[in-house]
Amino acid sequence: MNPEQAAAYRQFFSSLPSLVTAEDLFGILGQLQDELGCIPRAAIRDLAGRAGVSETRLFGAVTSYPDFLLAED
Amino acid sequence: MIHEMKRLTTRIGAYDPLDAAGYERLGGFRGLRQALSKAPADVIGEVADAGLQGRGGAGFAAARKWSFVAAQERHPKYLICNADEGELGTVKDRLLLEGDPWAVAEGLLITAYATGADVIIVYIRGAYREAFCLWKELAERVSAELRRPELWTAAAGRAAPELRVVRGRGLYIAGEEMALIASLAARRPVSASKPPYPAEKGLFGMPTVVHNVETVANVPLILADGAGEYRTVGTEEEPGTRLFSLSGNIRRPGVYELPIGSTTLAQLIDDLGGGTLDGRPPKAVQPGGGTSALLSAAHLNTRMSSADLRAAGSSAGTGGVIVYGADRNAVSIVDELLGYYGGESCGMCMPCRVGTLKMREIVKRLLAGDGCAADIGRLRAVGETCVKASTCGMGQSFPLPVLSALKLFPRDFESLVRVPPRTRTPDQEQSR
Ligand SMILES: Cc1cc2nc3c(=O)[nH]c(=O)nc-3n(C[C@H](O)[C@H](O)[C@H](O)COP(=O)(O)O)c2cc1C
Numbered sequence: 001m002n003p004e005q006a007a008a009y010r011q012f013f014s015s016l017p018s019l020v021t022a023e024d025l026f027g028i029l030g031q032l033q034d035e036l037g038c039i040p041r042a043a044i045r046d047l048a049g050r051a052g053v054s055e056t057r058l059f060g061a062v063t064s065y066p067d068f069l070l071a072e073d
Numbered sequence: 074m075i076h077e078m079k080r081l082t083t084r085i086g087a088y089d090p091l092d093a094a095g096y097e098r099l100g101g102f103r104g105l106r107q108a109l110s111k112a113p114a115d116v117i118g119e120v121a122d123a124g125l126q127g128r129g130g131a132g133f134a135a136a137r138k139w140s141f142v143a144a145q146e147r148h149p150k151y152l153i154c155n156a157d158e159g160e161l162g163t164v165k166d167r168l169l170l171e172g173d174p175w176a177v178a179e180g181l182l183i184t185a186y187a188t189g190a191d192v193i194i195v196y197i198r199g200a201y202r203e204a205f206c207l208w209k210e211l212a213e214r215v216s217a218e219l220r221r222p223e224l225w226t227a228a229a230g231r232a233a234p235e236l237r238v239v240r241g242r243g244l245y246i247a248g249e250e251m252a253l254i255a256s257l258a259a260r261r262p263v264s265a266s267k268p269p270y271p272a273e274k275g276l277f278g279m280p281t282v283v284h285n286v287e288t289v290a291n292v293p294l295i296l297a298d299g300a301g302e303y304r305t306v307g308t309e310e311e312p313g314t315r316l317f318s319l320s321g322n323i324r325r326p327g328v329y330e331l332p333i334g335s336t337t338l339a340q341l342i343d344d345l346g347g348g349t350l351d352g353r354p355p356k357a358v359q360p361g362g363g364t365s366a367l368l369s370a371a372h373l374n375t376r377m378s379s380a381d382l383r384a385a386g387s388s389a390g391t392g393g394v395i396v397y398g399a400d401r402n403a404v405s406i407v408d409e410l411l412g413y414y415g416g417e418s419c420g421m422c423m424p425c426r427v428g429t430l431k432m433r434e435i436v437k438r439l440l441a442g443d444g445c446a447a448d449i450g451r452l453r454a455v456g457e458t459c460v461k462a463s464t465c466g467m468g469q470s471f472p473l474p475v476l477s478a479l480k481l482f483p484r485d486f487e488s489l490v491r492v493p494p495r496t497r498t499p500d501q502e503q504s505r
């Protein structure tokens with residue numbers, strides 16, 4: 001992840017509502033991919049925490065799709 | 074000479090796809106109005122009388138799915154429009170999504186009314202970027218239209234359903250309904266054995282109905298003019314028209330709409346498609362998408378209905394007709410198909426997870442000239458096991474083109490066998 005992407009991600013995450021449910025997750029991941037061009041590793045931790053689902057579950061989901069690009073922090 | 078019969082495709086190009094008024098001038102919303110003037114159960118009855126069957130591959134009766142979901146008391150109920158369209162050789166859903174999106178939206182609203190669905194989700198293939206952008210905008214316009222009392226609130230007596238548009242992410246198996254439901258729930262997109270069926274325990278554990286785009290596009294027609302009129306084309310068991318996506322070795326590839334069962338494979342290929350590129354009869358044809366069994370030139374007089382194609386040894390599947398030229402070798406055809414499907418197993422069940430790899434391996438070995446006679450039997454055995462023992466439609470169907478190729482073109486496989494078993498080195502023996 002380059003510095004612009006990292007900054008864009010911080011901006012993105014801070015603008016998310018405080019309550020995120022499992023229903024919103026696939027949409028949010030898609031939005032991240034479309035806006036940043038990748039899904040930062042940190043997003044998996046952050047989103048899992050906020051939605052109250054396991055990190056493993058989100059990691060499994062994200063890494064299944066050819067069009068999702070997981071980026072190390 | 075045969076001609077197309079345009080029912081689903083008649084409005085394509087005739088209005089601006091975002092313009093609801095343009096759609097209405099061309100006869101749009103008649104079906105929704107008719108539906109809202111009836112009780113939901115009567116809408117289901119009309120669709121049952123019309124005999125509408127799913128166009129996504131499995132051909133399940135639409136009205137039966139609807140009544141299962143309608144009978145459920147729990148809310149919210151979900152209606153998923155499956156627009157992931159990942160089957161090889163199939164592009165018909167894209168045509169409807171981009172060319173007559175309001176008809177798809179109208180069909181979804183009628184389905185939601187009949188089943189009691191509160192949320193409609195349209196899951197669009199990732200590569201269909203234009204369709205996705207269009208539908209994002211369309212979703213807003215649909216909710217605006219639904220504020221017109223006569224189009225929903227006054228008549229339906231409950232809140233209008235919410236329309237969400239979601240983009241797929243390039244995974245074929247995500248089009249399978251159980252995997253699709255997992256995908257939308259941000260779980261690993263793998264299939265699952267049924268029951269429980271989605272109608273009972275679907276998205277987020279709630280009652281869910283999943284439909285293909287083309288299935289949904291038929292619904293307004295049925296409600297607007299009645300089941301009787303709808304049944305005037307097609308066959309007794311399979312009424313209506315179908316969209317056939319014609320591709321491969323063909324002069325005029327494209328999507329053609331025809332009454333079901335009215336046309337033979339040869340008429341579709343020659344009259345509408347202009348024949349093969351070199352004018353010779355094709356070596357083989359897949360009549361129902363990339364996972365349907367191959368037919369040979371001897372089957373070209375088969376009529377394009379599920380029953381006729383089944384009798385010929387294949388299936389109507391998604392209506393994707395892929396034509397292979399006379400110069401093709403059957404082993405290279407199955408190699409191509411396995412190259413795509415072989416990487417798409419979700420890995421949930423063993424026969425498909427291992428079978429995809431093994432079959433690919435054997436075909437590659439044959440093509441490299443390292444195969445032995447026993448490999449042909451192995452290929453068949455692995456394919457048959459996969460079809461019988463896999464959990465979902467993926468494992469049950471991707472070996473079908475291979476098995477049919479072995480049956481129809483055994484010489485193509487045999488001629489590649491180079492190494493007689495006794496001359497293999499111990500090394501080769503071990504690597505097996
Ligand atoms: C591997 C696999 C992929 C599938 N992909 C799609 C697809 O992209 N679009 C679709 O409508 N149905 C697809 N299906 C069929 C769906 O599981 C489901 O049967 C269909 O969406 C139901 O709609 P229908 O009753 O209107 O046909 C697929 C099935 C399998 C086994």
Ligand code: SF4
Nearest residue numbers: 419421422425465468
């Ligand atoms: S058949 Fe294949 S795709 Fe279907 S559940 Fe089994 S492993 Fe997954």
